[in-house]
Amino acid sequence: MKNRFLQGLLAKAELGPLILLIVEIAVFASLNSDFISILNISNTLAFTVELGLIALAMTLLMTSGEFDLSVGSVFGFSPVLMWTLANSGATSLVVAFFVAILIAALIGLINGWFVTRLKIPSFLVTLGMLLVVRGLALFMTNGFPQRTWSASGAWLPRILAGEFYIGDFRVYASIFWFLGSAIVLGYVLTRTKIGNWIQASGGNPNAARARGVNVNRTKAGLFVLCSVMSALAGTISSIRTSAANPDSGTGYELEVIAMVVIGGTALTGGRGTIVGTVLGVLILRIMRNGIVFVGVPGLAYNIFIGAIILGMMALHSGLERRHNAGA
Amino acid sequence: MKNRFLQGLLAKAELGPLILLIVEIAVFASLNSDFISILNISNTLAFTVELGLIALAMTLLMTSGEFDLSVGSVFGFSPVLMWTLANSGATSLVVAFFVAILIAALIGLINGWFVTRLKIPSFLVTLGMLLVVRGLALFMTNGFPQRTWSASGAWLPRILAGEFYIGDFRVYASIFWFLGSAIVLGYVLTRTKIGNWIQASGGNPNAARARGVNVNRTKAGLFVLCSVMSALAGTISSIRTSAANPDSGTGYELEVIAMVVIGGTALTGGRGTIVGTVLGVLILRIMRNGIVFVGVPGLAYNIFIGAIILGMMALHSGLERRHNAGA
Amino acid sequence: MSEPLIRMERVSKSYGQVKALAEANLTVGESEIIGLLGDNGAGKSTLIKVLSGAVPLTSGEIFVRGRKVSFKSTSDAIAHGIETIYQDSALVTQLSIVRNLFLGREPLRRPRFLNQMDHAKMERVARDLLKRVGISKDIPPNTPIGSLSGGERQSVAIARAMYFESDLIILDEPTNNLGVAETKGVLSFIRSARDSGHSCIFIAHNIHHVFQVVDRIVVMRRGQVVADDIDPRHTSVDAVERVITGMSEEEEG
């Protein structure tokens, strides 16, 4: 069983992204030796895993044939809600945290309801939700960032985003959340009944329905998962950076979807890979970090990010084609 | 023939959006009488038709099963390129305009090439292109807005965006560009061979290929059309507002796609309607305008836009279902 | 006569203007194989879609063992023991053969951590089933459906119905894309299903296939059942063809 699991990990879909990642690291490391310093690795990982949490959930959602543009706004909204509640003295931080998560779940449920019951494309539903949630965050706070009292003593912030040192290497607790989620969600997708349902819902929803799979509930559940993970990521990020700004998370949705797709999950549903997503997350974040090291001029930054996405995709497609040679 | 054409216009797909538009106008007009003042209508139309030009091209592209996220960046880039060339004295304004259009066509061609030849999803290709083009605009100008010498005498600005008065009612020349494009593209989509190919390419590309339809060339051509129309819209907008800012057009891609989808074009390709898109463009722009008139609090603007998109979609889906009752 | 397994009474179904079913009646007894014949557009697929819960009926009633039922989805029908193999063999092309076989009824294994599937069992059963439907043995059970030939796909769908031995198995044109060997497999499966007490509704355009297995032939035309008691042992193929095309009204065996 173990062996077969490992074999699954190295299936063709993940080969392209893996090679990309290795090439990328090699290039940056050769250009600047500080790039693979302990300090830089630790630093890059911190934010990477926060976006990664969203990407993991998005992988499952996209495998089921839907996607969610509202993740960035939930990422910004949830910590703002949490701190507003906690700062107002209405509740303790812990209660506020769970309220924020619950509201996020509700947002996901509404997304799911609109998409599955009213059969509106997820593009429109989650775009609408993006605007509503972003607007709510602004309206609730009057645009003001929330105070984030340095919560060093409390247990919740420690569990979510506490710092640990392994020698000189600083890690945040969030990396364990990320790794844990990757393992659980990877297991769910490949080994369990729900995983089978997710893939079938994305691959051929009518066939799945005909077999008694509850496609609507599966998709709705994944919308909830996606929102909750975004809220978790937002809270973790907010605690770590001690900032709770109603605007944070803007534009993350496209970055997260790009991560998932670069990892090899099909945009059209039916085929998804958690291992690929982990690689995709690393590829995109390391690229952003590496570009700072190489010292691209500020205004040309986007040119490089864009050109590298295009270049990587071309390479990716080349690898895929070689792999499927003859087809 | 005439009759059949009219009948086509009022086919089921466009009925929902039409009702939405009428309801929307009725509601806003009843809440604020200034809403249907000549001044406001003229104001609203000015920017509406600029976005509308992009939406028309996007309709054809989406019918063929692809979409383009780089339209906003081309909208910003083209006028900046045009004015930079003209201001540097290298060429006349007219030559600069055609150079900008040509470069936009090239951008579209590259998008098309990546999507059709390398088989990379248009989401990733055009997201990458969005970053590259936006970066180019910033880099080329060092971020500075370009001077737009008030070109009242020149014939090109007059043709593109000149003002006319019909009584008190001010219209810009751009509205004729929009109407003209709508008629031509609507005709192309419904009555011509190319239109048939576009729909087939989106509906079942393999079947289309098997019949000898050049799916790749059809899609690539539409990417070019989309980029060129964005460039045209950007230039018109820049002349009208006498502003050429490297960052203008940010976020238009999502708004334009939303317009097309609200109009009834399928996100998944195969089915598209120009009349629906014209309605969708009006619905979204009038909503933005009307919300200000009704006087929602400034920071709650996005909440309302989002909630109304969701609400309209729900209504839309209700209407569709009633229409297809029994299925 | 005791209550039959299935009784459909005056069932109608309209798609907008199109009346696909117009007050059709059908009964299926225990351990009985019904052959459902009719020309294109006669309403055969629609009738069994209604029976399998895939589409809601416009009017009429369905009874299972005398109890009135109302199917809101295919899961409802499956719960009542009605298993269907659709004409367009509803498989998920991205998933492997094994995963398609067990979709919606995945066997689980201990520890029940997040409902993990019993892959070992699934593969074992799959190999066995594929052999029984006569699919060539060199196709591994984790091949994705997308890379199978049309007939091979059909065989997978048949294998699925074999495994989940339901009270009533509906096969909508299962032999359509099948070769000689595979067709034999399906026909013998239908026979063995009856012998072990299951009922079948078998739709096919190849009347020769129908004649080889069924107990009773039902013919539909324009949304109605126009003959429901043709005995294949006492009727000729030509006579049935005439009923199907309507050239001799209400001619029965």
Add this chain to the structure above:
Amino acid sequence: MSEPLIRMERVSKSYGQVKALAEANLTVGESEIIGLLGDNGAGKSTLIKVLSGAVPLTSGEIFVRGRKVSFKSTSDAIAHGIETIYQDSALVTQLSIVRNLFLGREPLRRPRFLNQMDHAKMERVARDLLKRVGISKDIPPNTPIGSLSGGERQSVAIARAMYFESDLIILDEPTNNLGVAETKGVLSFIRSARDSGHSCIFIAHNIHHVFQVVDRIVVMRRGQVVADDIDPRHTSVDAVERVITGMSEEEEG
């Protein structure tokens, strides 16, 4: 013997590891109807996909009237007079019947403004064709394909091949989903195509259908042509079935 219409020599095609075609040979003469038989996965569809330019061959050569050709796409094959009706009747479900019929070969009308289609002519021809393939007359030609039954769709694909009278018409299991009346329409279409000087390759699992029309039967097994000169007038259905399943090696009529 003069050059035949089509000659395929030692044609092979592999999908990754799977050898779908292994040095298959096939000739088709002028005004000849070939019946191509073989069990599921024998390579029939692959052979005709190669011949129609839909997939590239791995090795081997194709000659049309003695001239070597190399098809890069289906348009190349269409340009050489080879028209194909695929097994999965490649239709665009969102488009209407008329638009599907003429897809890729739309008739234009004057003024040639942006290549406008001649809708009037298209509809007229479509009505006529639909009648010839025996589709019920109450289906208007601008119905979207998506709302037709399986058999009705097949008939539309047949109608298309009827209209574009090519030198060679390939039909991959065209009678699969067809009822009695529709099947008769297809078979008579094939006969009349031959009579007006066209050649046909007819693939079907229903051997009875094949026997009714073809001049010569070709049998494939495991990617190879194992018999290519069976005369249906001097051979029994059973004998051909044995060749197909390989129970009597190389038995010919």
Add this chain to the structure above:
Amino acid sequence: KTYYWMSSGSPADPVWTYFLAGAEQWAKDTGNTVKTSFYSGDVPSQQEAERAAIAAKADGIATTSPDPGSLVEIAKEAKAANIPMINFNMRDPTAPFLAYVGGDNVVFGQNWAQYLVDHHLVKAGDFVWMPVEVPGATYGVQEAQGASTVFKPLGIKWEITDATLDQADAISRMSDYLTANHRKINAIMGLGDLVTGSIKRVFDQVGIKPGSIPVIGWGNTLDTTQEVLDGYVVAAQWQDPQATSYVALSLAAMAAGGVRPGFNVITGALYDKTKAGYYAKLLSTK
């Protein structure tokens, strides 16, 4: 030597192009390498990049704060790594930066409000419209906060609206708002350079005569200096954007050379028609 210049602003914001020009000018004048970057208010991304700069062993960093309090840890880490870090334009007093160069947004907002009141352009019970490019961005929030200290006691009401950083869209939204509310608006306070610089186009579009509604706000662009000269804007805030960048990098270089700055540099001036020509000249020699 290699210096990092890291902005929390958006490259689309016209004022930032002048800040950037100052940094580039400094690089040219001194021969040092300056790596510039923009983070558009994305706190985690900026933090990550600042840490990357520290890891890359920068000789000095000049940075703006995306959000007061958000760079505390970073400044500590820079200090520990012995990398001089200078704060400019957006102040973050809680973080241990070596020095600050720039203005004070709260004070600016307060000054604008006071100017309107002192010149009898608004009175108790009036309504002020405050368009801003990015609602929630720190500069706008602080300016509104400053203005509120003057307006609140007088019972003057105000509303902040979302204009976006996209000029065509901003003009469209501002025109909509003005058309709908021109009867009730007594004054306009442009919380950012883009919105203030678009006032002429909005007035022209809606048909409002220059000066009939008093406008005050940012004035770091040629558009705004021209608007002041033409009477569309009564007074505008100058912030020395180029000089701010230049001085911040100079301080960083000075500290890198071992001379630690023990002072802050405060910039800014409010100008009206009489002085606008001077600033226009400053801006056109970029």
